[in-house]
Amino acid sequence: MTTYYDKHPKFHVAVDCIIFGFNKDGLSLLLLKRNMEPFMGEWSLMGGFVQTGESVDDAAKRVLKEYTGLDQVYMKQVGAFGDVNREPDERVISVAYYALININDYDKQLVEEHNGYWAGINDLPPLLFDHLQMVEQARELMKKKASREPIGFNLLPELFTLTQLQNLYEAIYGCTIDKRNFRKKVADMDFIEQTEFIDKTSSRRGARLYKFNDKTYSKSPKFRL
Amino acid sequence: MTTYYDKHPKFHVAVDCIIFGFNKDGLSLLLLKRNMEPFMGEWSLMGGFVQTGESVDDAAKRVLKEYTGLDQVYMKQVGAFGDVNREPDERVISVAYYALININDYDKQLVEEHNGYWAGINDLPPLLFDHLQMVEQARELMKKKASREPIGFNLLPELFTLTQLQNLYEAIYGCTIDKRNFRKKVADMDFIEQTEFIDKTSSRRGARLYKFNDKTYSKSPKFRL
DNA sequence: TAATTGAAGTGTAAGCTGTACACTTTCGTG
């Protein structure tokens, strides 16, 4: 029987992940130098095809896990990219997601097997298809979100110094921030808690380590950095 | 020949439009009371399937034109909705868009033929599938955008009074705004220009009509309402 | 024609937020 749906064409649907990491060198993306056809040797985002019986969101989670071993990662959809010729050989509609991960905490062997490498956000290689456009949109979206919600902590270790936190926001915003003003704001947020620990790796004097307290935040979710 | 792509499933891809309009009764959405199967008699957004050789953005524009006769409308993507069972009979991945139109300027006969009706944004009927979720996301997105970019004018006639403009923003934000503070802000924006015309329909005294000047705006795009 | 009605239009003061700005402390190294 011919149904209502049969009249309409079907398409390959893919997901692509913009995976952000942060360290002392700033923000980076985890990219793939493709080690298989098609497009062997080219740089791209980590992606894959949506499968039957799998939601698009789940496909993005699966792909992230396949490439990094990570579960339960902070991910948000960037949007659908549906230009007819965005991939040259075949019509593929792709849904982009960005992910924020701790750059020290992923399955390095898996990444190596897939030929994954970190690239500085301001120093990206040429990317396949419309992946650069996806990155730019993701970055913009993440920046807006990070200014109003405490998502930046996903990019930091559990314990972090205020200097690290400031460096993170400087990297996200792409500008410098006054240290005293920054610390004044942080001091006003009860959910950024001082710990008893001192980080001795970055200075002789040592820097106080802080942590983000999710429960305290949810009681009074006022955030602005 | 079997290609790389053949291994992967294909899906119906649809677009759905959240069409905003504004008049003295506030914000409304243009909805469809379906006059054909499947789901005859149910309320839904205006939507359609992406066709071969047509970008997803173009599909949204086409659908909007099919239902309203309108071209060159302000439209933004809300995102992809890809849950496996979001439509009960068939797997369909849908990309939602919102559109801002002047509620007095569309093809009323076309809308009537399709069984389209305006419904107050705070008084929506039950909608098919995940359409309510799409509406909520669209509304949130539009609200954020409207606070930082002068997109609200797409919902107003070319000439409008300050009271209309304020009512619009009150409807978008869902709160009341102080009249003097609102007008102070408007007065600071050179691209909201007084005209020589007076609207006599809404009061005995008459109210000054204003217009939005796109060119002046692009010279100094500072907007905050 | 005077009174009424209803929306349009107008200014100021106080509090809060954002920003600019420079020196002292600490501790390990040489």
Added chain:
DNA sequence: CACGAAAGTGTACAGCTTACACTTCAATTA
């Protein structure tokens, strides 16, 4: 024990946001 390098700290000014109430105008009605 002097030096280097990052951590840590407070104040003053400007600009922005907010709260708040009466007058003006023109058509309608008494």
